[in-house]
Amino acid sequence: MKSSTIIFSFLFTFLLVFSSCQHDDGSFRDGEQQENIPDTFSQYFGNTINRDFLGTVVNKNNLPLQGVTITIGNETAQTDSNGVFIIKDAEVNERFGYIKAEKAGYIHGSRSVVPSEGTNKVEIMLLEATPVATISSGTAETVSLPNGSSVSFDGNFIKEDGSDYEGSVNVIMHHLDPVDEDMPMQMPGMLYAENEEGAERMLQTLGMLAVELRGSGGEDLNLAEGSTSEIKMPVDASLMGIAPATIPLWYFDEANGYWKEEGEATLQGNMYVGSVSHFSFWNCDIPAEAITLCVAVRDESGNAINNLSVNITSLTFGTRGGNTNENGEVCGFVPSGETLELIIYVQYSCDTSLLYSEMIGPFNADSSISVIVPNHPVISFETIRGNFLNCDGNPVSNGYIQLTYGNQSYTEIVNEEGDFEFQFLSCSTNDAFGITGTDYDNLTETDHLNFFFTSPVTDIGTIMACNSVEEFVQYVIGDNITVIDFDNINATFTEIPNNIYPITHMLSINGSTNVDNINHNYNLKVWAHAPDFIGLYNTDDTSFIASSGVASIGILSINTLGEVGEYIDISFSGFHSSQNGVLPVHGTIHVLRDE
Known part of the structure; x- marks a missing residue:
């Protein structure tokens, strides 16, 4: 499954082409004030701030990569088995944040963002560091890809310390095509650059070429001082109509996280051809003056809506877009x-x-x-909330929740109390979704739990990350009485003999547990009018009895009803009456069917 989650934080995607373009000559329109270029490029970035980041790293097959080292400022983290990383309170700048991703066997990946106040979500696709050719020092050679991209070498190479290198050279090379939907995840940084005059620019790319050179011992190499290489990059046929005869070349500065202008390429047939003196990512781009724009999206009640796709189209610069975070906000550069x-x-x-x-x-x-x-006739505004505990019944303070809906997946960080909330849009034709919670610190997670929307708010109760536990019954009475049972659970779904129509089947889940030296017995029964009753059910036929009182179930959802040996998933809420008075109750049941 391709995740649109894991597309995070106004990461600008080239989606459309445009009909005209202007070469960046540093001049301004009539009547505009002369551009004020700062002494150092970093002055564009604004003041230092701290922000939270949630990201996913995948390979070219969109499979998660575990053990990727993520660096943001002075903070580091490792991706887990889902390819997910969390870094909170990282030091970035108001207009610029830089995320680096490194793993053996892959070329360096990165993402740059305009940080928003909520969780900044990013997705990075790492490219394999597989050599496409092996050449030798002292020999002039040309290495080509099947699409016609090529790099020529004069045979002179140096190591990172500047000393000469002699021996075999492994050439790693990837061409990134703007019409490839995966390119925005594969490219480094974002389309943001420093031009030759030191001014900031946003870019429209017509193609990128990644080249890395490795010695026989795996050491990083580059061109020797005074050497140059000719690079060739094809232009997709759909972009030829806007391709200028000459275009600036830009290389990616891995230390700082943005592109820098250096030289130019000329269009020869359908190929851009240029000369470079060192290797990194090289990019053929049309530049434009840029400002940052933040868009906050709300529903008619003023609620933030996350996981929406926001696109900005310029008649002269195409379309770029990103997804809103939990504050309903997305930020980035626009012309x-x-x-x-x-x-x-x-x-x-x-x-x-x-x-x-x-x-x-x-x-x-x-x-x-x-x-x-505005409200929409076929799309509903939903709020999904819950609480996430570990095996000991304590809140997961550093974890995340993945919500699956249709063929999409969305991810949110939990807060320090383990609470989570999605503001979400659902289709009127599909009210089923799934939840998986992951404890990022302890590397444990829940099973995949299935639910149905109870619009406009779906409270799924508490879920637990406990890999060693196969089944559980959990319910919360009031604010602080949490009852959890991992054992002595019996769950049956049986036909009622000599039934009186229309009741034909009964679902029964019962057991007992001890909390704070108090024994809690529970017995939940649901009478069914048919053997298939997944979904919201008639709560008049539902009872839940515990030793501390009796719960009146207001909402009950049968989310999964497996065969014997498979799972039954239920979520419920209502009110619990006892000697302590009437208190709200909600719970989650994930049990194996015994009969």
């Missing part, structure tokens, strides 16, 4: 001084995916706007 089209989509197909569109701008300075998305 300065242009009227733009804002379009908001859901990330899956209902009867329609378009939610909202309007013309915005122009913006000549960093800006923020708010958008109210």
Whole structure:
């Protein structure tokens, strides 16, 4: 499954081409003030701030990569078995944050973002460091890819310390095509650059070439001082109409996380051809003046909506987009001084995916706007919330929840109390979703639990990350009485003999546990009018009895009803009456069917 989660934080994606372009010559339109270029490029980044990051690293097959080292400022982390990393309170800048990803066997990956106040989500696709050719020092050779991309070498190479290298050279090379939907995850940083005058620019790419050189001992190599290589990159046929005769070349500065202008390439047939003196990622791009724009998306009640796709289209610079975070916000660079089209989509197909569109701008300075998305006849605004505990019954303070809906997956961090919440849009034709929780510190996770929306708010209760536990019954009475049972659980779904129509079957789950030296017995029965009753059920036929009182179930959802030896998943909520009064109760049941 390709995750749109793991597309995080106004990571700009080239989606469309545009009909005209201008070469960046450092000049400004008539009547505009002369651009003020700072002494150092980092002055564009703004003040130092601290932000939270949640990301996923995958390979070219969109499979998660474990053990990837992630670096943000002075903070580091490792991806888990889901390819997920969490770094909280990382030091970044107001307009720029840089995330690096490294793993043996892959070329270095990265992502740069304009940090938002909520969780900043990123997805990185690492490319394998598999040599496409082995050449020898002292010999002029050319290495080509099947699509015609090529690099020529004069045979002179140096090591990282500047000393000469002699021997075999492994050439690792990847061409990144703008029309490939995976390119935004594969490319380093974001399309943000420093031009030759030291000014910031956003970029439209017509193609990238990644080249890494390794010695026979695995050491990093580069071209010797005074040596140059000719590089060739093909231009996709759909982009030839806008490809200029000459285009600036930009290389990626891995130390700082942005592109730098150096030289130019000329269009020869359908190939851009240029000369470079060192290797990194090289990029053929058209630059434009840029400002940062943050878009906050709310529903008509003022609730933030996350996991929406927000696209910004410039008539002269194409379309870029990203997904809203838990604050309903997404930020990134857009062209300065242009009227733009804002379009908001859901990330899956209902009867329609378009939610909202309007013309915005122009913006000549960093800006923020708010958008109210109107109610929609086939799309519902949902809130999904719950609490995440570890095996000891304590909150998971550093973990994440993955919600699956249709063929999409979404990820959110839990807070220090283990609470989580998704503001989500669902289709009227599909009210089923799944939840998996992962304790990032202890490397444990829940099973995949199935639920149904109880619009507008679905409280799934408490879920537990405990890999050694096969089944559990858990319920919370009031704010602090949590009852958890891992053993002595009996779950049956049986036909009622000599039944009186329309009741034909009964689901029964019972057991006992001890909490704070108090024995809790429970017995949940659901009478069914048919053998298949997955979904929200008639709660008039439902009872839940515990030794501390009696619960009146207001909402009960049978999410999964497996065969004998398979799982039954139930979520419920209501009110619990006892000598302590009437208190709210909600619970989650994940048990193996015994009969």
